[in-house]
Amino acid sequence: xxxxxxxxxxxxxxxxxxxxxxxxxxxxxxxxxxxxxxxxxxxxxxxxxxxxxxxxxxxxxxxxxxxxxxxxxxxxxxxxxxxxxxxxxxxxxxxxxxxxxxxxxxxxxxxxxxxxxxxxxxxxxxxxxxxxxxxxxxxxxxxxxxxxxxxxxxxxxxxxxxxxxxxxxxxxxxxxxxxxxxxxxxxxxxxxxxxxxxxxxxxxxxxxxxxxxxxxxxxxxxxxxxxxxxxxxxxxxxxxxxxxxxxxxxxxxxxxxxxxxxxxxxxxxxxxxxxxxxxxxxxxxxxxxxxxxxxxxxxxxxxxxxxxxxxxxxxxxxxxxxxxxxxxxxxxxxxxxxxxxxxxxxxxxxxxxxxxxxxxxxxxxxxxxxxxxxxxxxxxxxxxxxxxxxxxxxxxxxxxxxxxxxxxxxx
Amino acid sequence: xxxxxxxxxxxxxxxxxxxxxxxxxxxxxxxxxxxxxxxxxxxxxxxxxxxxxxxxxxxxxxxxxxxxxxxxxxxxxxxxxxxxxxxxxxxxxxxxxxxxxxxxxxxxxxxxxxxxxxxxxxxxxxxxxxxxxxxxxxxxxxxxxxxxxxxxxxxxxxxxxxxxxxxxxxxxxxxxxxxxxxxxxxxxxxxxxxx
Numbered sequence: 001x002x003x004x005x006x007x008x009x010x011x012x013x014x015x016x017x018x019x020x021x022x023x024x025x026x027x028x029x030x031x032x033x034x035x036x037x038x039x040x041x042x043x044x045x046x047x048x049x050x051x052x053x054x055x056x057x058x059x060x061x062x063x064x065x066x067x068x069x070x071x072x073x074x075x076x077x078x079x080x081x082x083x084x085x086x087x088x089x090x091x092x093x094x095x096x097x098x099x100x101x102x103x104x105x106x107x108x109x110x111x112x113x114x115x116x117x118x119x120x121x122x123x124x125x126x127x128x129x130x131x132x133x134x135x136x137x138x139x140x141x142x143x144x145x146x147x148x149x150x151x152x153x154x155x156x157x158x159x160x161x162x163x164x165x166x167x168x169x170x171x172x173x174x175x176x177x178x179x180x181x182x183x184x185x186x187x188x189x190x191x192x193x194x195x196x197x198x199x200x201x202x203x204x205x206x207x208x209x210x211x212x213x214x215x216x217x218x219x220x221x222x223x224x225x226x227x228x229x230x231x232x233x234x235x236x237x238x239x240x241x242x243x244x245x246x247x248x249x250x251x252x253x254x255x256x257x258x259x260x261x262x263x264x265x266x267x268x269x270x271x272x273x274x275x276x277x278x279x280x281x282x283x284x285x286x287x288x289x290x291x292x293x294x295x296x297x298x299x300x301x302x303x304x305x306x307x308x309x310x311x312x313x314x315x316x317x318x319x320x321x322x323x324x325x326x327x328x329x330x331x332x333x334x335x336x337x338x339x340x341x342x343x344x345x346x347x348x349x350x351x352x353x354x355x356x357x358x359x360x361x362x363x364x365x366x367x368x369x370x371x372x373x374x375x376x377x378x379x380x381x382x383x384x385x386x387x388x389x390x391x392x393x394x395x396x397x398x399x400x401x402x403x404x405x406x407x408x409x410x411x
Numbered sequence: 412x413x414x415x416x417x418x419x420x421x422x423x424x425x426x427x428x429x430x431x432x433x434x435x436x437x438x439x440x441x442x443x444x445x446x447x448x449x450x451x452x453x454x455x456x457x458x459x460x461x462x463x464x465x466x467x468x469x470x471x472x473x474x475x476x477x478x479x480x481x482x483x484x485x486x487x488x489x490x491x492x493x494x495x496x497x498x499x500x501x502x503x504x505x506x507x508x509x510x511x512x513x514x515x516x517x518x519x520x521x522x523x524x525x526x527x528x529x530x531x532x533x534x535x536x537x538x539x540x541x542x543x544x545x546x547x548x549x550x551x552x553x554x555x556x557x558x559x560x561x562x563x564x565x566x567x568x569x570x571x572x573x574x575x576x577x578x579x580x581x582x583x584x585x586x587x588x589x590x591x592x593x594x595x596x597x598x599x600x601x602x603x604x605x606x
Contacts, residue, residue: 016436020444024451031546036536039451045458045539054447407564 002312003086006093007072010100011065018061018104025054030385049114056107064103066200068096070207071138074160077214078142079336080308081157082149088141089335095134095141102131112180113187121180128178135171139164154308155229159210162237166202170195173248188258191251197244209236209289216293217307221319222300228292235285242278246271311336370406374399434584438591441554445595448550449602452543459538468531470524471604477520478600481555484513485593488586495569495579503582504569507562510589514559521552544603551599554592561585 001009029051031037038044040051071092079086086092109128112121142164151157173195176182186192209232217223250271255262262268306315316338317325334340381395425432456465487510494502525545533541565585568574574582 016440017443020440021447023444024447027546027550028451031535031542037542037546038536038539039455039542043460045460046455047458050451050454054451057447 003075003089003092004069004072007068007075007096010096011068014061014065014068014100014103018058018065021054022058025051025058026385028054034385034389049111052111052114053107056110057104059110060107061100061103063196063200064099066204068100070163070204071096073207073211073214074142074163075138076312077156077160077210078145080214080310081152081154081160082146083152083309084145084149085311085336086141087144087147088137091137092141095137098134099131102127102134106131109178109183112183125178125180129175132171132175139168152308154213155224155226155233156210156214156308158230158233159206159213162233163203163206163210166198166206166237166240170198170200170202173198186251188256189251190247190255190257193257194244194247194251197240197247201244202240206236206240209233212289214308215314217303218314218319218321220297220300221303222296223303223307224292224296224300228288232285232288232292235281235288239278239281239285242281243275244278246274246278306338309342311339313338368406368409370402370409373402374406377402428580430580431584431587434587438587441591442595445547445551445598448543448547449598452547453602455539455543459540461538463528463531463533463537463540465540465544465603468528468533469604470527473520473524474600474604477517477524478596480513480520481517481593481596484510484517485590487513488589492579492582492586495574495582496576498576500569500572500574503574503579504566507566507569507582511559511562511566514555514562514589518552518555518559521548547599547603551592551596554595558585558589558592561588 028037028039032039032041039046040048042048075086075092106124106128108116108120108124112124142160146161173191177186177192177195213224213229250268251257253266253268255266255268303319305318307319308315313326313330313332314321330337377395377398377400379395380398381392384391384393384395487506491503491506491510494506533544535542535545562585565581568581
């Protein structure tokens with residue numbers, strides 16, 4: 001299975017098992033707001049911490065829901081653009097599973113400052129730091145894959161390299177935050193904002209743009225301009241560091257987050273100005289990406305099936321791929337089946353067996369409107385839960401109509 | 412779409428039909444949902460600053476009868492499944508209807524219980540015990556109701572002869588859900604009423 005698919009599988013498990021906690025939290029809040037329940041009212045014996053525990057039991061796995069797909073994208077890009085097999089395939093998968101599992105056990109590290117017991121603080125602190133181990137395994141494997149490879153320095157690899165550098169900086173500040181005394185000092189300051197933007201912007205967003213440049217030619221059939229892509233990467237890399245690095249310094253000097261103003265006497269003006277300039281630099285780089293995308297759709301070079309000399313099976317079908325690409329699940333006996341088919345390994349070993357039966361579209365499954373009806377009903381119900389209770393009922397009715405219709409379509 | 416025409420699309424490399432796999436994963440998610448509600452109940456039930464309190468309000472014997480009814484409904488569900496496995500169309504829909512009736516009996520018992528608790532002044536907003544108790548048992552009751560409706564759809568199809576000894580996955584999936592809801596109730600009964 002490709003690395004990306006492995007990481008998406010782990011992500012799917014995290015979503016299925018983390019989100020119910022948020023559901024329960026939201027239900028309790030709904031009952032408190034609309035029906036006078038007292039779960040979070042301290043005067044009635046309730047506890048505000050109950051909200052935080054249930055929220056972060058969802059919220060911490062959620063950050064891995066955001067980063068594991070990025071890890072998967074990076075694990076696809078790096079071997080393709082290094083012309084090497086991925087280093088430590090199994091280790092990358094096990095590390096992803098370890099991160100997914102440990103992610104459920106560290107939620108209270110978001111709550112050190114609320115006054116839990118010193119023992120609880122210590123346990124959650126140590127536990128959080130353990131996550132650095134599987135994460136480092138991934139980073140070392142990516143670097144080992146790049147090592148000695150024939151690097152093809154196109155946009156996807158630029159973004160992947162940027163991802164590794166920025167994610168390491170974000171990770172280091174994460175370990176600092178997992179240390180309870182440091183957390184007490186910088187809790188609710190811009191240091192925290194700097195940390196999560198380094199891991200989620202430097203991490204996830206860079207990986208997503210890398211993924212766009214890697215797979216958009218497959219999706220649309222047109223290559224993007226490499227020149228504009230380099231401008232996009234350069235400006236975004238500089239802009240990202242200009243925007244978020246000053247936040248670490250601002251946080252250490254005590255600037256609180258969630259407060260929109262501050263006194264000039266604090267001396268935070270210059271660093272905030274640098275941040276603002278950085279934010280506009282990022283916006284410019286995204287504008288360049290959009291221009292690149294829309295112009296390439298009209299004038300871009302045809303991508304062909306395999307623009308990057310790829311290793312996995314998506315590069316065997318046409319760009320854009322047909323609506324129903326493979327008639328049967330392909331049987332593969334190699335971790336980079338397409339590569340081994342193009343370049344059979346030396347030493348008389350048999351070439352990898354790839355049985356790909358292209359579909360003629362006959363088995364194209366029908367689309368359905370019911371999922372979007374369910375989504376509409378959920379929107380109406382959620383709107384009602386927040387603003388006006390009686391709107392919930394028609395929303396729930398629409399949800400049930402959608403679910404039953406969807407069900408009957410298939411069975 | 413009939414089951415036969417799509418059968419080849421549902422094969423997985425894990426040796427289990429992907430619809431059954433999907434139900435298992437969904438029930439795993441439901442297990443987290445009920446775990447969270449049960450934990451909230453355990454943490455909060457003794458924190459009420461004013462009554463009514465659990466010991467003076469809960470009618471354990473009424474609920475014990477209700478629990479017995481729900482356990483019996485799991486048995487009748489198994490009987491329905493084994494009926495269609497041995498080819499008995501009649502056995503299938505009859506035992507499914509008995510299962511539905513037992514589910515409705517359980518819900519009736521719950522309505523009686525809730526009414527009597529309300530007369531004793533317990534409500535969602537009365538205190539923490541009321542809030543956590545009605546949230547937990549109410550959501551379980553909603554799951555039983557949805558199970559009854561689901562089995563109703565299965566009965567409607569069973570009456571048209573829609574299931575065969577080799578093709579009755581929908582009966583099995585409804586059964587999985589029904590047993591899950593039953594199991595959750597046994598845990599709730601133990602924690603809320605017995606401990």
